[in-house]
Amino acid sequence: MTVTTSTPKSGSTQRGNRARPGQSSPKLAYLPIIFLAFAIGIPLLIIVVYSFLEKPSQGTGVKWVFTTENYKALFIQQKLDGTTALDTRYLKVLWTSFTYSLITTTVTLILSVPVAMWIATRDARRRTLLVALVTLPFWISILIRTYGMRQIIADEGPIGKFLGLFNIDWSILYSPPATILGLIYVFLPFMILPIYASAERFDFRLAEAAYDLGAKKLTVVRKIILPAIRPGIISGIALVFIPALGSFLQSDMLGGGKTNMVANVIANNFGQARNWPFGSALAVLLIVLTLLFVLIIQGISQRRGDKVELV
Amino acid sequence: MxxxxxxxxxxxxxxxxxxxxxxxxGGETTASSTESAPAATSEFPTTxxxxxxxxxxxxxxxxxxxxxxxxxxxxxxxxxxxxxxxxxxxxxxxxxxxxxxxxxxxxxxxxxxxxxxxxxxxxxxxxxxxxxxxxxxxxxxxxxxxxxxxxxxGSTGIACNTKLEPECENIKSWSDLFTGNFANVNALKDQVEIVSAALRATGTAAEDLCTTDTANYIAAEEILSGFKPAVIDNDGGNVRMITGQATIRTSWNGDTHRMKMENPDIIFIYPSEGLNFxxxxxxxxxxxxxxxxxxxxxxxxxxxxxxxxxxxxxxxxxxxxxxxxxxxxxxKSDPAVIVPAEFTSLLSTVPNCGEEARELYTQVFTTWLDSQ
The missing domain is CATH 3.40.190.10 (Periplasmic binding protein-like II)
Incomplete structure (x- = not known):
């Protein structure tokens, strides 16, 4: 899926006539398209096919027998005593993933708007430096950063020690708040950057003009600034919410290795539990829900006339 | 590390x-190996x-x-x-x-x-x-x-921090652990270890650990449903026990020995229903x-x-x-490593179950893990 924030045409600043939009050869796009088809399309197809196959008797892999049992198993539990019961476990896990992602998106949004605006209002040289600082975490493996996070928020870590001086009990590691904190930490740059990209193009003289014409500060933010950076906000929401929904590492390392989020259940089915068809069915369900979310965002932004295109 | x-x-x-x-x-070995050197090296390289x-x-x-x-x-x-x-x-x-x-x-x-x-x-x-x-x-x-x-x-039993968990001495069995509602418990993410312990805790004998009688597994599932560890994994558990972040853990004996070296308050418990060797x-x-x-x-x-x-x-x-x-x-002097005579009868080899039993193990384990 691609997230594109439409940019205002840069007008007549093109050098030469070779790169006029819409006129260059489409051949350049073939290679990436073929690559994407192989790297995304085929694995996706495999997942969908596997989700309709049976589990072989010896664990891993699939048996080429068509079945819809895997999808039934998402909602109905075949109990050991032979009875069946409505199974809400996986719906609950999906719901947990959804709420974690929602909280992550909300918090990163609230943190990012002021940061992005502040960066956008610095002079050009400092802007470059600040944007570089925001992208600095990408230089370090996410695994290492999550380990670091684990040390910092551990009961005996710096925060715990500091709060201990005031007799405040600090214990969040291996609990949902730790997972959410990890998600917020990892996804913050993905919210700041698109909002900054929108804000950077905003002509701040418009805000000054509105202020000069008697608008209250809050009105300026609401009526002038927010509409201007809305495409960035919507891109940011999509860039944070969707990958957060499928996050694995944070709940595994910070949440205590219990199956808090849907990706952990999927991973467990491809690993220890060795039930690929069921893992595939769960993955397909996640993909469908994600697509649904993308369509909703697209619907909202189209109705409001924003030029944000997802998919 | x-x-x-x-x-x-x-x-x-x-x-x-x-x-x-x-x-x-060294002298001896070189002497004897020079005699048979050609044959030995051609058959089995050492470098x-x-x-x-x-x-x-x-x-x-x-x-x-x-x-x-x-x-x-x-x-x-x-x-x-x-x-x-x-x-x-x-x-x-x-x-x-x-x-x-x-x-x-x-x-x-x-x-x-x-x-x-x-x-x-x-x-x-x-x-x-x-x-x-x-x-x-x-x-x-x-x-x-x-x-x-x-x-x-080695064997798989229970590690307990006697200083932070006063109940340590009252934990004598898997059943005590699973039903005790202890805070700060950690567990191994290992289906054979968890499910076999639950089977033992609910009365399945060591020689029946590969049973295909679903009644046994229903009982195991039942006792596990009240067992909600704070952390379930196989990595990093030692550190959490040493620092006191976790106070009880289903644990391999050798890991427990290493914890004890760092934190003498930790003991290894041989559960009375038996444990896996x-x-x-x-x-x-x-x-x-x-x-x-x-x-x-x-x-x-x-x-x-x-x-x-x-x-x-x-x-x-x-x-x-x-x-x-x-x-x-x-x-060599650690009772966690060298099994004391009174406990040797509790140890039994990890069962190598048939396909059907393995499937039941996976089901019980997954149900437990996904219900956390």
Whole structure:
């Protein structure tokens, strides 16, 4: 899926006539398209096919027998005593993933708007430096950063020690708040950057003009600034919410290795539990829900006339 | 790594002692090996080049031992780690190749041989094959040691911090643990360990652990439904116990020994319903890219000096004769490592269950894990 924030045409600043939009050869796009088809399309197809196959008797892999049992198993539990019961476990896990992602998106949004605006209002040289600082975490493996996070928020870590001086009990590691904190930490740059990209193009003289014409500060933010950076906000929401929904590492390392989020259940089915068809069915369900979310965002932004295109 | 710091001194001492011993008997071995040198070297190389890809349990072998191996044989070790037998099997079955030596436990060796995943290299005929302790020679999963060389063995019980958890002395059984609603409990993410303990806790006898009677598994599922550990994993558990972040943990005995070295308040509990006695073994998967190096590695590890050093790091006993003199005194005097006589009857080999029972184990485990 691609997230594109439409940019205002840069007008007549093109050098030469070779790169006029819409006129260059489409051949350049073939290679990436073929690559994407192989790297995304085929694995996706495999997942969908596997989700309709049976589990072989010896664990891993699939048996080429068509079945819809895997999808039934998402909602109905075949109990050991032979009875069946409505199974809400996986719906609950999906719901947990959804709420974690929602909280992550909300918090990163609230943190990012002021940061992005502040960066956008610095002079050009400092802007470059600040944007570089925001992208600095990408230089370090996410695994290492999550380990670091684990040390910092551990009961005996710096925060715990500091709060201990005031007799405040600090214990969040291996609990949902730790997972959410990890998600917020990892996804913050993905919210700041698109909002900054929108804000950077905003002509701040418009805000000054509105202020000069008697608008209250809050009105300026609401009526002038927010509409201007809305495409960035919507891109940011999509860039944070969707990958957060499928996050694995944070709940595994910070949440205590219990199956808090849907990706952990999927991973467990491809690993220890060795039930690929069921893992595939769960993955397909996640993909469908994600697509649904993308369509909703697209619907909202189209109705409001924003030029944000997802998919 | 973290656990090691304090033990470095004693480890160095062992190495020194080992080196002394080696040099002391060095004269003899060189003398005898020169006689049979041509035959021995042509049949079984002791040095090589290139790499050996080792796929081992997390934090189970001292990096210094691997460096020593490289220094002595010229073969570099590339280490990758897994956290459970099921993960190991899943990874290999999903087509992962490139491993030369893997370290499955007993029942997993049996499954892998059954699935044709291991190479028959006649380990017993290796020069150091003679060091395999007699009682570990004709094991059920590999009679006569054709596929595997023994590494460590141990048991799975309960580690408890007596200072932070006053109830420690009242925890006598798996049932006490599962129904006690203790705070700060950690558990192993291992389906065989968790489910077999739950089966024992609900009255399944050790010899019936592979039963296919669903009633037993329903009871196990029932007792596990009240067991909600704060953390379920196989990595990093030692540190949490040492720092007191976790106060009780289902734990392997050797890991518990390492915790005890760092935090003397920790004890190892032998649950009254019985506990699993397991052993891990080096094996060569089909398709290993460096077969000769894998054999050299396995043979080198079966040298008493090297295996003793491995024990001193991991905290487990091993199945190689002649290592006991080279092992740390703390290790040999720890009731977690050397099973006290009163508890020996509680230990029983990890069951190698049939397909149907395995499936039931997976179901109970998944239900438990997904209901956390």
């Amino acid at each position: 973290f656990v090691k710091t304090k033990r470095k001194a004693s480890y160095a001492a062992i190495l020194a002692a080992g080196a002394l011993l080696l040099s002391a008997c 090589g080049s290139g790499v050996v890809n080792l796929y081992n349990w997390t934090d189970y072998i001292d990096p210094a031992i691997l460096e020593k191996f490289t220094a002595e044989t010229g073969i570099e070790v590339i280490l990758d780690v897994f956290d459970s037998n099921e993960t190991l099997l899943a990874k290999l079955q999903s087509g992962a190749t490139g491993y030369d030596v893997i370290m499955p436990s007993d029942y997993m060796v049996a499954q892998m041989i059954e699935l044709g995943m291991l190479q028959n290299v006649d380990v017993a005929s290796f020069p150091n094959g003679k060091n395999i302790a007699p009682e570990f020679m004709d094991v059920y999963f590999d009679p006569g040691r054709a596929y595997t060389a023994p590494y460590m063995y 397991w052993s891990d073994h080096m094996a060569i998967p089909v398709g290993a890219p460096n077969l000769d190096n894998a054999k050299i590695f396995m043979n080198w590890m079966m040298d008493p000096a090297n295996m003793a050093a491995a024990s001193n790091f991991s905290g487990y006993n091993n199945a190689i004769t002649g290592t006991s003199d080279l092992m740390d005194d703390e290790l």
